[in-house]
Amino acid sequence: NSDPTAKFKTEEAILHEELRVFDQILGESIVELQKGKQKLEQIPLNIQPDLYGEVDATKLTEEREKIEHKKRKIEEEIERLREIRGSLAEPGKKPLVWDIDFAEIFGDKGGFDIVIGNPPYVRQEKIAPPNRLRNEISGEDKRQYKEKLVRSVKTHLLSVKNIDRKSDYYVYFYFHGLSLLNEKGVFCFITSNSWLDVGYGRDLQEFLLKYVPIKAIYDNQAKRSFEHADVNTIIALFGAPQEEQRGQYKWPALSNTAKFVMFKKPFEEVLNSENLIEIEMHSPDEASLFPRVLNTPEFRVYPIKQENLLEEGWEYPEDQDRSLLKGKFESGRYVGNKWGGKYLRAPDIFFTILEKGKGKLVRLGDIAEVRFGIKTGANEFFYVEDVTERIGRTELPRIQNQRHFRSLEEIAKAGLRVIRPSKFGKNTKDYLLFLVEAEYLKPVIKSPRELKTIVVREDDLKYRVIMCHKSGEELRKEKAFILDYIRWGEKQAYHKRPTCAGRPRWWDLGIRECPNIVWVKSTDDTHRQGLLPPNTLVDQRLYEVYSQSLQKLIIALNSSVFSLLKELEGRANLGEGVLDTAVYEAKRVEVLDPEAINGDQELLNVIEQLSTRSILSIFSELGLDQTRPIREQEPNPLPDRKALDNIVFNALDLTQEERKEVYWSVAELVKNRLEKARSV
Template structure:
């Protein structure tokens, strides 16, 4: 296998082929070796530093130690150069050595990446890889020469991009080392503190997650340390010169952070030690990569890191799977500014973000309020910060939010600390919304809350004027401890009289509102915030748009209609605001009131944004202008009010008319159609039901694999002769076990519309056929021999919970007897991805298929209804009345109770 010297020699040969270029290998600068010095017409143009990708230093060309070495050689060699290159042979980064106004790690101006996959050093010797490396080296030489000649501009990458890229690369290196030394007892305790499900044993990926989290927090402390240094000049620069042991590194960091706390007089929650943090100091192998990370961080001026960068740090560094599981996504600044402008209507408003993430809504609210005041002073900024409140259940974003908001103060004041708490919003109370983090005023305050570190502090609460935020995107089935969360909401609303009247056994009683069992997590926030609000308070949230059309959205919409005027619902026609979140989003702005007449007469504005929002809102003034126009009922460039609806005219409980999405997207012709007197609900002319629900698809849904076996295999494995397969078949169940069963107990099963062919026959793939096991005998002793053996199998397997013991099966008597299915005259899928089917064969149909039979008086109208349901008119229904869970790319779904309400033309016409 070629060593580093040989690989660099190959690169020299590539450069020497280029007209005017020459390269020299192994020029010495003191004890350091310059891998490559490149000249053009005898002028020293750039030097390059190469590290093999399998080494620690070669994991990334952004590794600060490698950059420092290359930079030093570029400046101290016999031939200084204006540019230098760092590379691990997979990636090549060009640095500008002339732009000394920028921090060193912000000076990279060009980057190239091999398309070939490099798994180990031996891959670098493949001919295809060598050829690609030669092409990249040629491209780099040409780029640097063009910049040198002034033919191309050397633009440094944005600070945020260079910082995030470099930080991410350094964290990857350190994480790999730290994760190796995490003891099980520490990760077990940390795992529970994060609210994750209990898990043992922990694998390397789990330890990697913990290591990365602890490193996030360390980086956050460094950010904040240098922020404080901006105000407190006697806070010293972090210095790790001469550190030889991991213990000494730990002591220096603790001493520096303690000094920062003492000089500033506060910020214990940012600098506080934690047991989890000790994993950074368990082995000497951690020392070098951690020192390199700290040196990288020390190379930046954090006073210039703005909120959009902090949000991007949060969004890009948090593991995508973890963000997806927790529904956490950084909100683009233009979206935040529009929501804030519509929701924060007065300059002295008390503003709260109940799921604050990295604090974007609060920091932009700060900027908006400062603009509304029309003046600028440190005292005013301190007053604004006191009026901003937030919480988040996750620790790392609360650290980021705290730092982002505190950095808004020009001069530090120990009496002013960001009102941000780590907490589930549903654990807060009106009496102790946010803790004050100073302790000298405790006697004047009333109740107890906890700060970021978990310490108790006494606080008092003032009503919130504006709730803003990007609520978590967590589907109902992923909500942890759902019943407990529902109880929190019910108890809280009951305490504050947010109830409705019910009549039971002739008596009236009151019940508190509660999110529907099928409600996604964001719905809980809508209910829970009401007691925090006063008359005229507003809320502006970015949420998934599913609640506009789903059944769980019906009680939510009725609740909103009871306590709020709906000011506006805003949708984008051209983009998703979160590219990697598989959801479509909608902005909803509401205003709290108990005035029923005001709610009834309120005009809801349904708004569509028809251009990319980043093009429409380039600064806060643009957002304010759009918001003010919307308040006055006026359109703006790229922003159109497509419809206004009197709130009292919408029946939010109606399955069709209560779906709000149609008012955003449907043309006027659609409403003329569905409100026409000649239209009736589908259920008026047709009986509709869903297909079979087995309760145990792994048992009942099987494949016929008989034809996969030859005669000898059938006899050896199953004791069957080939002639017996006319009545006996080999089936493979969902758990991959294989059984003999009588053919008469197998019925073909259709699981989706695509399994029909044009002839209405079951679609097959090769020789594999899909069947459902249908046994109608009530007495097992009367069941065929092999079918009885299969039932016995179902009563014993799988271990732990046999199929027969599942609640979904126990409800039947006997457990194996499926409900009879009608022979349908029309069939269609829950997902509207294909046509309404006119079936010609008698198959069993899965519950995701809907079966329809014309009522007796309309039997002769079947083909007419079939034709209408396959017309372009009916295809408007899924677009405007269906539910889409895939961010726009997935088929639209209808539940069976919704299908029954779809409008069709009266057959009498």
């Protein structure tokens, strides 16, 4: 610098002064944070006593936890600033600290007016320190870097409780971008759409629903945003994060209405002020006479309150009665929701069903009990074949506890059953047999293959499950035959397996209320749920459903409308394109309320007809050829299938064209799911 009046004459001098100022700012920030921490420590716990002069211990604990949480956040920020301060000694490594480098923005306005971004698409397994060579980075380096990312987010956004470590890189950019806004700021990102549907998007979804006004999420079914990128994208438009408030839930964004917008033509053809204004103005409330869904030739808008979105993805404790809760969200947790599959990519008929189903569609978990089937921990012991009527005299020596019996007739007269443990496969030559009392055997459905019609036939069930709730002492006094079988099981060390060892009596699966409907957890191209015979139990590979509206609910659960809703709620990430539903997804999938179904005799006739034949693939049921374009064909459902569907169609008041749309749409969803799996 040739200016003789210049204070700093070299670049080195300028850098030195910049680092000095930077160090001073960081030091002052640390001091202010320490003062803030001291103030927190001095805050009195001001909990008002009740009429009897007693202080609510729960509220006292909550207040203490809030203060401790704030102190921890301050300590984390102090540690972060100290790390930054320490790095100043390394030449060329001056870090970017937003509120210092952009002091005029954060000092005067509290943050940016708008944050726009297209963050990098980096899968979680490839996230690594950006300032290190790839061949120098270890797995531990990656883990530590992810932990730093998480700590950084939690420091800037105190309301963030967790971030799934399987999150792709761009998810962290969402949180950091939102933290840079002032209170009136606007956030706009274009990113992969995966967070809308996959598990790691849960934490971002929950944070947005509780604290961030979701203005709109835009997708385009006609044209991908990036032609050469192997990723499908959405545009996210949000407001700034809001502070917690005192009130019913304390989450400030629940009253906001989020809009899911699917454009049907390329952006360059439909992005104009007229369309954007129409989208912005479409905000029907629950009592509106206008349809909730705005559907035009150019776009579709589905508005929904964030409180409703949170409730759709909320899972309550398995054993807790919803009717006993004081209010929503007081127990349980948010488990995620399929925003993309349900509100952006779903076929138009889905929204027609939602519109016409107002007051008629309910979540399955609200009208029926849905739970996991039996987890035995030792199927080889608990699942047995009752071979009493199938064995011959030559097999008597195989019975290990024959005692004084000398013939099969004597055994039958004593009311005992002959069992073959499933440990011995059908081709095992050296199998063993046992005698047990009939009272300890219950029918069990173990495989979807045993559900052939919509009514489970006991003759189709291969196994019985051991259900014995008596103690060893009781069984010894009774000289029970099943005790011999239990002792044999202990010789096989089944009682040492973790699940069995965790029970008070390892052979006791507990008293269970028998379900009356079985839910197929994993579905290929055949949709069906089945009525169970009395006293029949269900294996963990399936789900148990208990309902008092039996015939009506089984009609609703086997309808093509329900198949469509189940396709949209489930996950097609298993091998061979199988559709999988977790218990929480089964609970929240919507179904026609049994109260909306009329015609008891008609129901019984349909159930009787369908109970006499096997349920076929969705394509055979609907009379559609899977190998041809679905919409070029006229649906021709089987007569009894059509009769069942008409009961549900009539309850929803669907037109003939809408009924065809249901058939086309569910067939397309199944076909696309299976073909996508084959294309990998």
